Amino acid sequence: MYQFFVEPGQIQGNKVIITGKDVNHIKNVLRMKAEEEISVSNGVDGKEYRCGIKELSGEEIICEVRFIREEGVELPAKVYLFQGLPKADKMEWIIQKAVELGVYEIIPVAVKRAVVKLDGRKAESRVLRWQGIAGAAAKQSKRGIVPRVRNVMSFQEAINYSRQADIKLIPYELAEGMEKTREVFGSLQPGKDIAVFIGTEGGFSPEEIETAAKEGVVPITLGKRILRTETAGMTVLSIIMYHLEQ
Secondary structure: OOEEEOOHHHEEOOEEEEOOHHHHHHHHHOOOOOOOEEEEEOEOOOOEEEEEEEEEOOOOEEEEEEEEEOOOOOOOOEEEEEEEOOOOOHHHHHHHHHHHOOOOEEEEEEOOOOOOOOOHHHHHHHHHHHHHHHHHHHHHOOOOEOOEEOOOEEHHHHHHHHHHOOEEEEEOOOOOOHHHHHHHHHOOOOOOEEEEEEOOOOOOOHHHHHHHHHOOOEEEOOOOOOOOHHHHHHHHHHHHHHHHOO
């Protein structure tokens, strides 16, 4: 079943009004007809509104809500991915997979060893594209919300923003002790905010690790092998999903 996101105001009682680009997609790409069923979310409350198409016009599609699934599909904790800016188009892949794994927000971070430098209009344009990728991934994986991609932050700004989190993790190649890693992941509980810091291809600088540790960010190891930046984040998110999924 196809899923679409609408603004909360577009759900009016038992009626849903779909506008914008989705109108063309439903009519001319998917070639859907009246009485066919779609899934709609408002991107806020995590509910799934199962709807039947009633009217199709040039500018809007009117649907009728048939039933509402309230338990949702979201993880019972908010996971914030602080991703160091990687090379090339890796960020697009990271965002797509992170959304599939249940991340709540993605924060691009300009760490010290990042090769990619984004500022001004270029950064704004890139973030808009990344948000679009997050939206498409949320549709594909039938998320109840569209995870937000924040503006690029400096490492210190990211540390400051992470202070709201209950648990803060930073995989680091010089960290030791898988027992500690198991203990940290085993302590995860529903209702907690979790921040995950992932470095770039060059990793974090010792100064960044020291700054993070002073703010309560826990360095952990992910094993004896060195993981690529796009692998490390997905590894951590997968483990978190495994421990929290209900």
